[in-house]
Amino acid sequence: MKRQKYNPSVIEPKWQEKWEADRLYHAEEDAGRPKFYFLTMLPYTSGDLHIGHWYAMAPSDAKARYLRMKGYNVMFPVGFDAFGLPAENAAINHGIHPHKWTMANIERMRGQLRSMGAMWDWEREAVTADPDYYKWSQWFFLKFYQHDLAYRSMAPVDWCPNCNTTLAREQVWGEDRHCERCGTPVIKKDLEQWFFRITKYADELLDFGKIDWPERVVTMQTNWIGRSEGVTFDLGIKGSPKRIPVFTTRPDTVFGMTFAVLAPEHPLVAELTTDEHRAAVEDYRQRARRLSEIERLSTEREREGVFIGSYAINPMNEEQVPLYIADYVLMTYGTGAIMGVPGHDERDFDFAERNGLPIPVVIAPAGWDGQPLEAAYLDEGTMVNSGRFDGLPSSEGWEAITDDMETRGVGHREVQYRLHDWLISRQRYWGAPIPMIYCGQCGIVPVPEDQLPVLLPEDAEFRPTGESPLKYHEGFLHTTCPQCDGPARRETDTMDTFMCSSWYHMRYTSPGYDKGPIDPARYQYWRPVDQYTGGIEHATMHLLYTRFFTKACRDIGILDHDEPMLRLFNQGIILGEDNEKMSKSRGNVVNPDDFVQSMGADTTRAYLMFIGPWDAGGPWSSRGIEGVYRFFQRAWDVALAKPKSFAEQASANEVAALRRITHKTIRKVTDDMEAFRFNTMIAALMEFNNYLVKARQTPVVHTDAWREAVRTLILLLAPTAPHLAEELWQRIGGTYSVHTQPWPEWDEDAAADEMVTLVVQVNGKVRDRLPVAVGTSEEEARDLALGSSKVQRHTAKKNVVKVIYVPDEVINIVVK
RNA sequence: GCCGAAGUGGCGGAACGGUAUACGCGGCGGUCUCAAAAACCGCUGGGGGUAAACCCUGUGUGGGUUCGAAUCCCACCUUCGGCACCA
Numbered sequence: 001m002k003r004q005k006y007n008p009s010v011i012e013p014k015w016q017e018k019w020e021a022d023r024l025y026h027a028e029e030d031a032g033r034p035k036f037y038f039l040t041m042l043p044y045t046s047g048d049l050h051i052g053h054w055y056a057m058a059p060s061d062a063k064a065r066y067l068r069m070k071g072y073n074v075m076f077p078v079g080f081d082a083f084g085l086p087a088e089n090a091a092i093n094h095g096i097h098p099h100k101w102t103m104a105n106i107e108r109m110r111g112q113l114r115s116m117g118a119m120w121d122w123e124r125e126a127v128t129a130d131p132d133y134y135k136w137s138q139w140f141f142l143k144f145y146q147h148d149l150a151y152r153s154m155a156p157v158d159w160c161p162n163c164n165t166t167l168a169r170e171q172v173w174g175e176d177r178h179c180e181r182c183g184t185p186v187i188k189k190d191l192e193q194w195f196f197r198i199t200k201y202a203d204e205l206l207d208f209g210k211i212d213w214p215e216r217v218v219t220m221q222t223n224w225i226g227r228s229e230g231v232t233f234d235l236g237i238k239g240s241p242k243r244i245p246v247f248t249t250r251p252d253t254v255f256g257m258t259f260a261v262l263a264p265e266h267p268l269v270a271e272l273t274t275d276e277h278r279a280a281v282e283d284y285r286q287r288a289r290r291l292s293e294i295e296r297l298s299t300e301r302e303r304e305g306v307f308i309g310s311y312a313i314n315p316m317n318e319e320q321v322p323l324y325i326a327d328y329v330l331m332t333y334g335t336g337a338i339m340g341v342p343g344h345d346e347r348d349f350d351f352a353e354r355n356g357l358p359i360p361v362v363i364a365p366a367g368w369d370g371q372p373l374e375a376a377y378l379d380e381g382t383m384v385n386s387g388r389f390d391g392l393p394s395s396e397g398w399e400a401i402t403d404d405m406e407t408r409g410v411g412h413r414e415v416q417y418r419l420h421d422w423l424i425s426r427q428r429y430w431g432a433p434i435p436m437i438y439c440g441q442c443g444i445v446p447v448p449e450d451q452l453p454v455l456l457p458e459d460a461e462f463r464p465t466g467e468s469p470l471k472y473h474e475g476f477l478h479t480t481c482p483q484c485d486g487p488a489r490r491e492t493d494t495m496d497t498f499m500c501s502s503w504y505h506m507r508y509t510s511p512g513y514d515k516g517p518i519d520p521a522r523y524q525y526w527r528p529v530d531q532y533t534g535g536i537e538h539a540t541m542h543l544l545y546t547r548f549f550t551k552a553c554r555d556i557g558i559l560d561h562d563e564p565m566l567r568l569f570n571q572g573i574i575l576g577e578d579n580e581k582m583s584k585s586r587g588n589v590v591n592p593d594d595f596v597q598s599m600g601a602d603t604t605r606a607y608l609m610f611i612g613p614w615d616a617g618g619p620w621s622s623r624g625i626e627g628v629y630r631f632f633q634r635a636w637d638v639a640l641a642k643p644k645s646f647a648e649q650a651s652a653n654e655v656a657a658l659r660r661i662t663h664k665t666i667r668k669v670t671d672d673m674e675a676f677r678f679n680t681m682i683a684a685l686m687e688f689n690n691y692l693v694k695a696r697q698t699p700v701v702h703t704d705a706w707r708e709a710v711r712t713l714i715l716l717l718a719p720t721a722p723h724l725a726e727e728l729w730q731r732i733g734g735t736y737s738v739h740t741q742p743w744p745e746w747d748e749d750a751a752a753d754e755m756v757t758l759v760v761q762v763n764g765k766v767r768d769r770l771p772v773a774v775g776t777s778e779e780e781a782r783d784l785a786l787g788s789s790k791v792q793r794h795t796a797k798k799n800v801v802k803v804i805y806v807p808d809e810v811i812n813i814v815v816k
Numbered sequence: 817g818c819c820g821a822a823g824u825g826g827c828g829g830a831a832c833g834g835u836a837u838a839c840g841c842g843g844c845g846g847u848c849u850c851a852a853a854a855a856c857c858g859c860u861g862g863g864g865g866u867a868a869a870c871c872c873u874g875u876g877u878g879g880g881u882u883c884g885a886a887u888c889c890c891a892c893c894u895u896c897g898g899c900a901c902c903a
Binding site: 173174175215216219220223226228230246247248249250261303326327328329330332333334335337338339340341345346347349416417418421423536539540607610611612613616618619621623624625626627628630631633679680682683684685687690714757759761763764765766790793799802803804806809810812813814 | 817818819820821822827828829830831834835838839840841842855870882883884885897898899900901902903
């Protein structure tokens with residue numbers, strides 16, 4: 001009779017069904033056990049599950065399973081980010097309703113996700129496009145509105161002409177300022193839109209003290225928030241009582257101001273432009289405006305500008321300087337106006353050169369000879385040409401000038417941020433309607449809570465026109481004012497989907513709860529997320545928004561903690577076999593279903609973990625995956641193949657050696673699991689297995705140590721290859737389920753080496769390797785080393801100057 | 817331009833300042849077979865030497881620190897990622 005071979009296509013579906021029938025992975029609150037909330041960023045309902053999803057999820061699942069075996073009550077939920085432009089665009093292209101399209105995708109993806117054999121608790125699934133879900137997204141919006149964290153404002157906003165909607169600043173990427181979704185360069189539009197006051201939390205968002213996140217994300221968020229300390233002070237205007245506030249981080253350079261610049265859109269431009277310059281100014285403003293509406297491809301833009309005829313007055317020395325407009329000054333940062341200090345600012349330097357303006361030095365670099373400098377000097381130095389501040393180090397001048405301005409009431413210390421408020425309005429159909437009503441009598445009126453959800457009408461025409469499709473749905477648009485019962489109109493824009501994904505981790509704790517977004521008691525048990533995993537691309541979008549959301553909810557009184565996710569791990573990107581990003585046009589897309597079918601989910605999961613460091617990503621290899629498949633086949637044989645009989649007994653040494661590698665492997669695998677080093681973890685399991693393949697041909701195969709080794713191998717494999725481990729566990733007579741077994745512990749004594757290889761060096765070069773007992777003394781090691789003929793060859797006729805001995809590692813003999 | 821990360825065999829990648837290249841892929845040789853595939857066993861950085869012993873050399877480049885450097889320091893080169901008129 002032939003022994004059964006490893007056959008994943010039989011065992012994988014079998015165990016998946018059993019696990020589901022047994023609700024093996026359903027997590028309930030249990031005050032008696034430490035909880036662990038393990039979360040992977042929820043997938044977008046784009047269609048098929050691709051290998052990138054597997055790369056993000058399979059290692060997460062392995063880690064979550066490991067933590068469960070370690071004794072934690074682990075919650076590992078999954079759901080779908082189901083609203084958004086791609087769904088809508090795809091639906092339009094296929095002539096299907098977005099709802100239908102999305103739900104069909106979800107159905108398909110559920111099946112594909114199940115094929116992974118992950119321990120998701122499907123009873124907690126959330127779909128952001130379900131009315132039960134977006135009702136609470138709307139509820140949060142109302143809370144934010146009540147607490148002055150949501151406001152409506154007319155502002156120049158980013159508009160994607162392809163997606164036909166506004167975007168948040170975080171969704172505009174790259175040098176050419178393109179749409180994060182479709183790549184089209186965005187344009188500016190002046191529109192009345194809804195914003196969330198994320199800037200109120202700028203300083204708190206810069207504090208990462210309560211979370212353990214990758215340095216990379218911390219840096220990106222810090223740069224994105226862009227905090228600058230400086231001074232806002234007023235420039236006077238010759239012949240006018242008006243003042244122009246300007247912001248600077250270098251008040252110490254104020255005596256070097258030789259001009260001032262307003263942004264072209266600055267509100268004072270019209271008033272301060274003299275008649276003789278009006279035509280040129282108007283012309284420039286038109287051009288600047290058009291420039292922002294066409295592609296901005298030139299990186300080295302000339303710093304042009306035009307004089308508007310007025311003069312600004314420097315409040316420190318009452319000097320008059322010409323006032324310009326130039327598009328290198330942005331209306332969206334600071335006050336939209338600057339002092340021009342060409343001696344100590346690169347942009348101002350270029351501008352002054354171009355316009356023939358003087359470039360005085362007011363901060364002298366060390367050893368300055370009094371001559372003009374060739375470029376703007378940006379560092380600290382000694383103040384010169386600065387009146388009574390001359391001779392001060394610039395850092396002291398900074399404080400002295402600022403104090404002077406504050407005393408005289410012309411300026412004050414101020415902090416500016418690059419971060420803008422979060423624009424959440426979208427002029428598209430497939431999103432959660434913003435629950436607001438506009439009444440001719442009462443103005444802006446929130447939809448009362450008991451009228452939520454504001455349902456998305458199924459029968460709307462959802463083609464993108466640049467305005468919300470809901471605007472043309474009469475039944476949706478017209479309503480009555482909740483305050484005066486008079487005729488009123490609904491807000492027709494929908495919410496940014498990042499609003500929906502800012503709180504999905506909260507919803508998982510309380511599936512189906514209908515008295516609020518979360519059941520406080522259940523939330524209390526699970527919160528916060530202990531470990532979050534997902535792609536780095538969300539560093540300044542989702543990961544920033546959800547932190548803001550948590551802090552806002554805390555201040556409103558909905559939550560009692562400051563941060564949503566304590567630890568974060570960003571996996572890398574899986575590339576095609578050609579080492580390029582996967583794309584249909586390149587034809588290098590890997591379909592996980594193919595490999596699941598031929599080699600199994602366990603193999604596919606394990607191979608993805610084996611490729612390299614998880615945060616590094618790397619190229620897929622269809623040859624490489626076969627190595628993992630072979631490994632599992634050999635593991636199957638190691639555990640199940642009938643051993644030979646031996647006349648002799650295993651020696652104590654053989655048994656000790658087997659136990660040593662068993663316990664060393666437990667230690668290595670545990671350490672690597674903890675540190676997300678899945679690639680070396682699997683390498684250690686392979687080494688262990690290779691050892692067992694050989695040991696199986698010796699008498700140790702009939703010892704308790706062997707049974708311990710096999711049992712250990714299966715347990716250590718369980719997080720990585722859950723089906724294989726369950727099958728082997730059952731076949732060796734283990735009690736169901738392997739996934740509820742405790743994680744093995746290693747015995748330091750059993751893992752300890754008796755002998756080590758002592759590396760013998762002469763002048764740092766390896767000359768010999770000697771087997772020695774652990775803990776060999778220096779004298780003994782020295783005698784052994786000096787006695788080695790290989791060493792003597794290099795020490796002959798030379799004097800031993802020094803011997804460095806690192807016990808159990810190396811002995812280095814220094815000769816001259 | 818600024819900030820960050822990384823450069824190791826033919827390939828993916830291992831290496832608390834202490835045996836460079838673990839583990840896997842590929843390649844070469846062998847066992848089995850009529851043959852092939854699969855499986856199994858052995859070898860596999862480069863150069864010299866006789867495929868032994870042994871010697872030299874080698875972790876992007878050039879310096880430095882150290883008994884000893886892939887690892888630490890300095891400079892540079894390259895690649896990738898982020899930001900980019902942010903005053």
